[in-house]
Amino acid sequence: MRPVLLCSLLLASSLIAGCSTNGAAAKPVNTIVATQQNYNARGTASYYGPGFDGKKTANGETFRKDAMTAAHKDLPFNTKVRVMNLKNGKWVVVRINDRFGGKKGRIIDLSEGAFKQIADLKEGVINVEIKQVGN
Numbered sequence: 001m002r003p004v005l006l007c008s009l010l011l012a013s014s015l016i017a018g019c020s021t022n023g024a025a026a027k028p029v030n031t032i033v034a035t036q037q038n039y040n041a042r043g044t045a046s047y048y049g050p051g052f053d054g055k056k057t058a059n060g061e062t063f064r065k066d067a068m069t070a071a072h073k074d075l076p077f078n079t080k081v082r083v084m085n086l087k088n089g090k091w092v093v094v095r096i097n098d099r100f101g102g103k104k105g106r107i108i109d110l111s112e113g114a115f116k117q118i119a120d121l122k123e124g125v126i127n128v129e130i131k132q133v134g135n
Contacts, residue, residue: 037121039075039132044105045083049112058100060061071098073107080134085106085120086127090118093133 049065057063059077075081075096084091092114100109108130112121119126 013076015029039079040130041107042086042127042129043107044125045108045115045128045130046106047110047112047115047121048100059097061097063098063111064113065111066113068094068114068117069097069111070094070114071100071109072096073099073101075132076135078135079132081108081130082133083110083114084129084131085118086119086129088118092117 048071052063053065057062057069058071063069070081070083072079072081079095079096080093081096082093084089092110094108094110094114098109100106106125108128115121115126118128
């Protein structure tokens with residue numbers, strides 16, 4: 001093989017390899033943000049409880065509708081977040097112990113007990129800001 005052709009092939013393959021090894025670009029944005037200590041997001045929150053009390057959560061513990069817990073798409077289990085109701089300024093700290101698919105814009109699903117601390121259950125869905133406060 002000619003030296004010029006060989007050099008061209010090596011250069012092209014190293015450029016391709018360099019582009020494909022950038023793992024950060026391949027990760028979904030939510031996953032990258034969720035693993036940072038300063039996670040902060042705004043969106044909507046709902047609650048769950050009726051029909052789930054006593055069942056297993058995604059991390060294997062027993063769900064209690066009156067506990068200060070929540071389901072989140074990405075945050076690691078046992079992460080603590082402050083959830084603030086943007087309408088009235090009330091907030092609660094919850095521990096992530098479950099997962100949920102969530103609807104568009106829904107960022108967290110609170111236990112019934114946690115939701116009652118910051119809103120009337122009749123509201124069902126509220127606008128919130130969540131901030132990570134610990135692991």
